Amino acid sequence: MAGCSGGIHPDLLEKTKKHPCYSAEAHKQYARIHLPVAPKCNIQCNYCNRKFDCVNESRPGVTSEVLTPELAKEKFQWVKSVIEDLTVVGIAGPGDALADWVHTKATIEQIKAGNPDIIFCLSTNGLLLPEYAPEIVELGIDHVTVTINALDPVIGAQIYKHVLYQGTHYEGVAAAELLWKNQEAGVRYLTERGVLVKVNIVMIKGINDGHIPDVVKKVKELGVFVTNIMPLIPAPGSAFAHFPQTSMQEVNQLRNACQLDIQQMRHCQQCRADAIGRIHEDRSQEFRMCHRPAASAIPQAPAQKQYRIAVTSKHGKLVDQHFGHATAFLIYQGNGQEFQEAGTRNVDQFCTGMEECDSDQDKRERIIDALQDCDAVLTMRIGYHAKERLRQKGIEPIEYCDTVEDGLRYVVTKLSESGAQAG
Structure with missing residues (x-):
């Protein structure tokens, strides 16, 4: 089981020590780059509004530019030449990494060809995990983050406005049931094959806050490595824009309770889809492609x-x-x-x-x-x-x-x- 270090392959454990999101110590020493090559999304979450070109916002789904795989490779090479402690390439949108799988896969393949020591990871809502999990394993992506906000479809129906899957539009309980079914199958497939899975959970007061311990217990059963309970950030223009932002005191109280079941990530900054650098010092605006040196x-x-x-x-x-x-x-x-x-x-x-x-x-x-x-x-x-x-x-x-x-x-x-x- 991947939920404890004793069950992790030594090579993967060594990589994880250099992954800022999976290691509480690594974020102080190593940098990552999120490459925004996946703008499409197949789910509308009520807390999300994927607005582009928001230089002053720091939240998932926000980016100042969307790159092709070719430009993403150039950007990686530029950043790598400047930031020596860059160890991780992640794809976290600005939509969903699997909803734009062609671009996600091409980006990873192009960078991996010349950089065998780089760690690759991606973030997904998990809707398409059953379809693409085998390719994820084959590509050698050994760190995957899945956002799972609810197991109960009645609760999930309050969080997700709609789901688009295989050409069909789902809403309400049917959408939430389908999403959890695919998340469960996909996570199980990955963990059984040695992939380290981190589960993100957005804490929404009055909706899923009392349900989160159940989510944590279930994903532990699936072999998840760590969970990351995050506060709701009410995004302007979203259905939850009027909700109060969940306080970190409340989040930490819930993390403390869930720590008894599985280790908790406590250093998350809810990063942008184009974040660069160490977790607590985002340098994304410094490395916008329009600032690129003439030599490149x-x-x-x-x-x-x-x-x-x-x-x-x-x-x-x-x-x-x-x-x-x-x-x-x-x-x-x-x-x-x-x-x-x-x-x-x-x-x-x-x-x-x-x-x-x-x-x-x-x-x-x-x-x-x-x-x-x-x-x-x-x-x-x-x-x-x-x-x-x-x-x-x-x-x-x-x-x-x-x-x-x-x-x-x-x-x-x-x-x-x-x-x-x-x-």
Whole structure:
């Protein structure tokens, strides 16, 4: 059983001593990097609002940029060159690591290929664990965090607004029952194969606080290594925005009671999805891709044609604006090496919401029509549905955060790669 050090393989135990989230001592000595490559989510929790580009917020689901696996690898290499005690690469969203499994897996594979000593971990709500647990084990991911807030579906129905699973939308008790069934099966599969599982539990007064000891006892039976009882952070725009934040005194009282069953994590900072550094000294804003040194700029790619690219930029120098927030697109034309401005397309901003920026489909369609002569859109962030609609029109959406000049060359590189693969 993985719940005690005596049952852990010595090699894994040695790794765990260098994992800041799994070791109370490691967080004082070692750093981690969360790579935000997984923006999709398949569950709407009532305490969650996944707002992007919130530099002053520190809570799960928040990030200042979303990266492709390729950019994530570059960011890791940059951070690793600066922070020598970096030992862990984690993927914690900003959505769910398994809901965006293709990106999560590609990121881990690319980094692992050249960094065999790095520890990899991921966080998930567990809905898709039965489907992807075998691949997690095969990839060599030996630390997995699963958020389990309730076993009782009546309690779970108060925490989760809906669950989207295999194309079907579930709500209420049915959603909570399905979620716990998959969480239980997935956690059991992992622990039986030597993966260290940490269970996060959000303490919500008046809903699941009295139920949490039952959750702790059950996950102990499943072989979980440690539990992390966290206070509710009422997120603006969420269903629980009006709830009071759970006090740390109450959280610690519950941790003390549950410590009799399983060890408790007490140093959690409820980190952002792009957190970097040691747990108590987040350096994520220092390492935003738009701050990257010129020496690590994307290499230029040979071009075979003229490209027309639409760019979202607040002041024309950086790719620093979300697609849905733009009121104008800068149009550039060039051969991949040199580009010239070819005009500006003024549009009506269509994103006024706080999540996926798809709140006005008519405005979105008018924007896409205005860009129909472009090969690509270069933007800091774009919602899933807008991305799919652009691709249906033959326009490639590319997320990036750096200078416009480097971004344009990066777009041509990606378009050239896509063309070569298609050929």
